[in-house]
Amino acid sequence: MDHIFFFYFAAVIAGTSVLVVALRNPVYSALALLIMFFHVAGLYVTLHAEFLAAVQIVVYAGAILVLYLFVVMLLSIRSEERYHNQLPVAGLLGVTLCTEVLLLLIQSRTAPAVPRGSAEAAAETGNTEMIGEALYSTYLFPFEVASLILLVAMIGAIILAKKDIIETTE
Amino acid sequence: MEIGLRLAVSLAQIAAVMGVVMLTVMVLTLAERKVLGWMQDRMGPMEVGPYGVLQPIADGLKLFFKEDIIPAGANRFLFTLAPILALVPAMIGFAVIPFGPSMTIELFGMQVKPFVISDINIGILYILAFASIGAYGIILGGWSSNSKYSLLGGLRSAAQVISYELNVGLAIVGVILLSGSLSLVKITEAQAGGFWNWFVIAMPFPQIFAFVVYVISSVAETNRVPFDLPEAESELVAGFFTEYSGMRFAFFFIAEYANMILVSCVAAALFLGGWNAPYPGTILGHLGLDALAWIENVVWFAAKVYFFLFLFFWLRATLPRLRYDQLMRFGWKVMLPIALGNIVLTAIAAYFFPR
Numbered sequence: 001m002d003h004i005f006f007f008y009f010a011a012v013i014a015g016t017s018v019l020v021v022a023l024r025n026p027v028y029s030a031l032a033l034l035i036m037f038f039h040v041a042g043l044y045v046t047l048h049a050e051f052l053a054a055v056q057i058v059v060y061a062g063a064i065l066v067l068y069l070f071v072v073m074l075l076s077i078r079s080e081e082r083y084h085n086q087l088p089v090a091g092l093l094g095v096t097l098c099t100e101v102l103l104l105l106i107q108s109r110t111a112p113a114v115p116r117g118s119a120e121a122a123a124e125t126g127n128t129e130m131i132g133e134a135l136y137s138t139y140l141f142p143f144e145v146a147s148l149i150l151l152v153a154m155i156g157a158i159i160l161a162k163k164d165i166i167e168t169t170e
Numbered sequence: 171m172e173i174g175l176r177l178a179v180s181l182a183q184i185a186a187v188m189g190v191v192m193l194t195v196m197v198l199t200l201a202e203r204k205v206l207g208w209m210q211d212r213m214g215p216m217e218v219g220p221y222g223v224l225q226p227i228a229d230g231l232k233l234f235f236k237e238d239i240i241p242a243g244a245n246r247f248l249f250t251l252a253p254i255l256a257l258v259p260a261m262i263g264f265a266v267i268p269f270g271p272s273m274t275i276e277l278f279g280m281q282v283k284p285f286v287i288s289d290i291n292i293g294i295l296y297i298l299a300f301a302s303i304g305a306y307g308i309i310l311g312g313w314s315s316n317s318k319y320s321l322l323g324g325l326r327s328a329a330q331v332i333s334y335e336l337n338v339g340l341a342i343v344g345v346i347l348l349s350g351s352l353s354l355v356k357i358t359e360a361q362a363g364g365f366w367n368w369f370v371i372a373m374p375f376p377q378i379f380a381f382v383v384y385v386i387s388s389v390a391e392t393n394r395v396p397f398d399l400p401e402a403e404s405e406l407v408a409g410f411f412t413e414y415s416g417m418r419f420a421f422f423f424i425a426e427y428a429n430m431i432l433v434s435c436v437a438a439a440l441f442l443g444g445w446n447a448p449y450p451g452t453i454l455g456h457l458g459l460d461a462l463a464w465i466e467n468v469v470w471f472a473a474k475v476y477f478f479l480f481l482f483f484w485l486r487a488t489l490p491r492l493r494y495d496q497l498m499r500f501g502w503k504v505m506l507p508i509a510l511g512n513i514v515l516t517a518i519a520a521y522f523f524p525r
Binding site: 027031034050051053054055057058061062063066067069070073074127128 | 245248290291292295296298299300301302303305306309310312313321324325328329331332335339352
């Protein structure tokens with residue numbers, strides 16, 4: 001049963017990811033991306049990570065993709081020449097990545113061992129609590145660094161957007 | 171056999187909830203016009219049936235038999251998809267709403283919770299997730315119509331929903347801090363035992379500010395007056411659904427009303443104690459009729475939800491529409507700081523006075 005779900009989600013994720021870059025109309029691309037986000041969330045649910053699944057939809061599908069659509073509609077891009085001569089660079093990167101993945105697959109034939117106990121513990125205390133405790137104890141420093149980076153990005157965005165206003169008032 | 175039976179019971183529950191929601195939508199379309207009428211010293215609809223009570227049926231029949239028009243130059247695929255994308259997220263959220271006490275009954279040898287379709291442990295996040303998906307129907311409907319009024323309505327909606335969704339999410343955090351759970355059933359159970367335990371006034375830190383922020387933001391998220399800029403009829407004809415007719419129009423209409431019911435249910439469950447009565451226990455329970463106590467709980471839940479729905483009509487009859495820049499400034503510079511401050515204060519209070 002788990003395998004059926006996994007292969008369904010994996011196939012749709014792979015298919016829609018290709019569609020995102022292959023479709024000519026940017027609105028269709030955004031819709032394909034939406035379907036992909038939903039199936040990634042589905043994958044999280046099969047792994048008993050319900051909190052991550054919900055956050056995936058709230059943040060990516062609910063906020064970021066809506067902003068994408070907003071920009072696409074504001075610029076009213078119907079369809080245009082995509083790829084802008086990116087093919088040589090993209091091809092080089094793609095080939096490199098594929099080789100890396102293939103090498104890794106060949107080197108480790110056995111699947112990495114999944115810590116079995118963690119899933120049972122998560123089912124007992126609740127998935128959300130587990131994530132919270134891990135995030136604010138073991139991974140506290142990376143968490144704070146990530147929040148600092150986001151803060152810097154936010155201030156930077158505001159300064160870039162406010163540039164004209166500041167210059168005219170001075 | 172076991173799975174088939176479970177599926178049948180779940181489908182029956184879903185059908186029952188959908189039926190109640192659709193019936194409430196019908197009642198609301200009439201109630202809105204009647205309440206607005208009374209507030210403006212009119213009678214409201216009076217023609218169909220005694221005192222106009224059959225008006226929703228007449229409206230439904232009319233919309234059902236209207237010609238379905240797809241404007242020239244519209245994107246047919248997205249134009250067809252958009253009303254469905256608006257309606258489905260509005261309906262799907264009801265799966266985690268507890269309408270009555272969390273009890274289990276034995277049915278064909280299975281444990282069934284009769285008043286909640288699915289008590290998942292991330293209930294409130296699930297509702298937030300699907301509420302944010304509802305914006306796609308509005309945005310894509312506005313874009314695919316190939317009309318400037320629709321496009322403007324869709325664009326306004328995109329910006330508005332993102333801004334106010336954030337406030338809804340932050341307003342809820344205080345309640346989650348106090349209850350220590352994301353499940354709507356557990357949050358409601360944490361407020362049992364009288365109105366002084368409801369989170370809107372509960373110690374250690376009353377969530378009254380979060381409650382106000384939540385109510386205002388959810389009015390904005392459902393595109394209702396005074397935040398109905400995506401469909402402002404004096405500027406944009408009808409906004410994002412200008413070009414829609416017949417059943418597709420009805421889908422947008424039902425989605426708006428279903429969203430109103432959903433946010434009212436969430437507000438009742440989070441802040442006003444859900445199905446808990448404002449006094450300890452239930453009167454029927456104290457009289458020894460424990461088997462019938464659920465009736466009282468369900469009635470209390472319905473009363474709270476209808477209070478919020480009345481509030482929606484009341485606002486519509488009272489307030490003028492905001493200007494667009496006022497809407498944005500209010501959302502980001504007034505509501506957001508209040509919601510953030512509430513989280514900080516609630517966290518401090520919950521740390522020093524754990525419940």
